[in-house]
Amino acid sequence: MKQALIFLTLLIFKNVDGQNIVPNGSFEDVNICPEFHQPCSPSGWFYINHLVRGYFKSGIKPIGGDKDLNLVVVDTASSNRDYWQTMLLCPLEVGKNYKVSLKLATDYIGPNLHDIGLYFTDSFLFFSKDSLIQPMYYLNFLDARIKKLKNGWFEIQKEFTATSANQFLIIGNFSDKTNKQIAKERQINIKRLYLSVDDLTIISTKGVSCPEMQKIKDSLYSIKERHSKPQFHDSPVIKPEMPAQKKIDTIMINNIEFDFDSYQIRNSNMLQYLRNYLLDTAIKKIIITGFTDNTGSMQYNNSLSEKRAKAVAHFLVEAFGLKESGIEVEGKGISTKYAEAQQNRRVEIYIYH
Numbered sequence: 389m390k391q392a393l394i395f396l397t398l399l400i401f402k403n404v405d406g407q408n409i410v411p412n413g414s415f416e417d418v419n420i421c422p423e424f425h426q427p428c429s430p431s432g433w434f435y436i437n438h439l440v441r442g443y444f445k446s447g448i449k450p451i452g453g454d455k456d457l458n459l460v461v462v463d464t465a466s467s468n469r470d471y472w473q474t475m476l477l478c479p480l481e482v483g484k485n486y487k488v489s490l491k492l493a494t495d496y497i498g499p500n501l502h503d504i505g506l507y508f509t510d511s512f513l514f515f516s517k518d519s520l521i522q523p524m525y526y527l528n529f530l531d532a533r534i535k536k537l538k539n540g541w542f543e544i545q546k547e548f549t550a551t552s553a554n555q556f557l558i559i560g561n562f563s564d565k566t567n568k569q570i571a572k573e574r575q576i577n578i579k580r581l582y583l584s585v586d587d588l589t590i591i592s593t594k595g596v597s598c599p600e601m602q603k604i605k606d607s608l609y610s611i612k613e614r615h616s617k618p619q620f621h622d623s624p625v626i627k628p629e630m631p632a633q634k635k636i637d638t639i640m641i642n643n644i645e646f647d648f649d650s651y652q653i654r655n656s657n658m659l660q661y662l663r664n665y666l667l668d669t670a671i672k673k674i675i676i677t678g679f680t681d682n683t684g685s686m687q688y689n690n691s692l693s694e695k696r697a698k699a700v701a702h703f704l705v706e707a708f709g710l711k712e713s714g715i716e717v718e719g720k721g722i723s724t725k726y727a728e729a730q731q732n733r734r735v736e737i738y739i740y741h
Contacts, residue, residue, distance in 0.1 A: 406591055409478045409598070410557065411605050413588040415443075416453045423615040429472075430457065432608035436471045436558075437515050440614045448493045448584045451541040455586075456493075461503040461561040462581035464571045468518035471560035476590070477605055478598035480508060480550035488527070488548065490588040493541040496581055500574070501529045501544065503583055505562045508554035510741060513665065524738075526562045541586075547593065559585065566731065649684075651695040653703060663708055666739070675716045675738040676701050679723035682732070686721060694719025700735045 417431035421440075428440050435441065443457065450456050460470040480486070488506065492499040506527040513521070532546040561583075563570065570576070653659075666674070678697035680689040697717040704710045723732040 407478075407595075407601070408589040408591055409476045409601075410588050410590050411474055411477055411608055413590075414453055415455045415457050415586065417609070418455065419609075419612060419614065421614045422612050428614050430455065432605065433457075433472050433474045434512065434514075434611075435614065436473065436513060436519060436521075437517055438615050439517065441470070447495050448541075449539045451491050451493070451537060451539065451586050453586075457559070457585040459504075459560055459583045459585060460580050461583045462567050462570050462576065463579070464567055464576075465579055466518070467567060468520050469561050469567070470518070471521055471558050473512055473556060473558040475512070475604060475608055476555045476557055477601040479553050479555035481592075482550055482553055485547055485549050485593045486590055487545065487593055488588075488590045489543065489545045491537065491541050491543050491586045493539070493584045493586075494582060495540075496576070496578065499542060499583055501532065501534075502563055502570075503561045503581070504529060504585070505560070507558040507560075507562055508550075508552065509556045509558065510552075510554050511668075511670065512556055513558065515662070515665065516660070521558065521560065521562055522564045523562060528562075543587075557590075559588070566726075569727070649692070651678075651692060651699045653699055659700075659703065659707070666704065666708055666710065668741075670741050671714070671739055673716065673740040674704075674710070674714060675718070675740070676704075677736045677738065678717070678719045679725075679732055679734050679736070680721060681729035682722045682724055683729070690719055690721040692719070693721050696733075696735050700737070 411432035412430050415430040415433070418427045419429045419431045419433075420426065421428040427443070429435065429443050435443075443455075448456075457472060458470075459472070463469060490504075492504060507521065507523050508527070527548055529544050529546060532544040535543040535545075537543055565573075571581075676697045678693035678695070678700075680693045680696070682689075684692075694717065697719055701712070701715045701717050704715065705712055723734070726732050
């Protein structure tokens with residue numbers, strides 16, 4: 389009898405330690421959108437814009453259940469990619485170790501671990517259209533343990549130590565390379581490269597203490613709209629009160645382009661979809677950095693790169709009404725980061741929360 393009680397106790401502790409803090413990580417629970425009265429997303433998950441796509445039956449046989457998350461991770465006809473996001477049932481704890489596991493499959497060669505990552509933030513990120521998210525820091529799986537499964541699926545696992553108390557998670561391809569660069573390097577001659585994701589789990593190696601887990605899950609599941617603007621900003625998700633954490637978060641946007649020897653923005657319209665995000669009252673500072681290609685002298689290009697940064701800052705102030713005092717500009721001169729000169733004639737916007 390005593391041995392049975394000890395065994396039962398060990399089982400209980402194992403279950404507590406093994407709680408997945410990702411809601412609906414199997415993607416099996418389906419949200420029915422009231423706008424169209426049809427399935428359009430996994431329950432508790434949200435696409436980065438209201439034009440939801442990616443939650444459909446792919447040509448890949450599911451590894452378990454009937455559903456998985458289908459991502460466009462490379463699109464040679466666009467600069468953008470697919471991203472889905474959710475709110476963790478328990479915030480990450482700084483210094484605590486976590487084990488993350490997920491299953492991947494693709495109908496092309498792979499999957500390539502450069503195409504998938506996790507980005508932890510302190511809020512949902514919504515845009516008016518598809519976007520390209522290239523944060524300086526995110527969780528990649530290049531050093532993950534890989535196990536081959538059936539039907540072309542692979543399981544990848546790794547452990548990480550939380551460096552911030554974020555509670556929101558975005559999944560997708562965060563590579564700082566362009567889609568065309570990726571396709572060229574891999575000699576991919578197809579328009580889009582899809583990646584199926586299933587059974588995503590994040591588990592603390594030492595257990596969690598989160599009494600609000602079920603309440604948060606119920607709150608996420610209760611949000612049904614997926615095609616309305618703005619997405620549920622008027623219906624806040626329940627979030628447990630936590631001590632304020634010092635947060636330094638950076639998002640890099642590096643596809644603002646300029647003509648040769650010019651600081652006139654070629655594609656200012658691409659900044660429009662960032663309006664709501666840049667007007668977020670939680671933003672503490674914006675740094676705008678200009679670059680040039682390697683044509684001309686270093687002195688001239690240092691000046692030109694600064695003018696490009698100032699041109700973008702001026703646009704944000706005039707078009708969005710941002711305060712000049714909250715924006716810093718700098719010119720870093722010549723860039724050889726990209727093979728194409730046009731991509732080196734750019735500005736990067738760093739947004740600090």
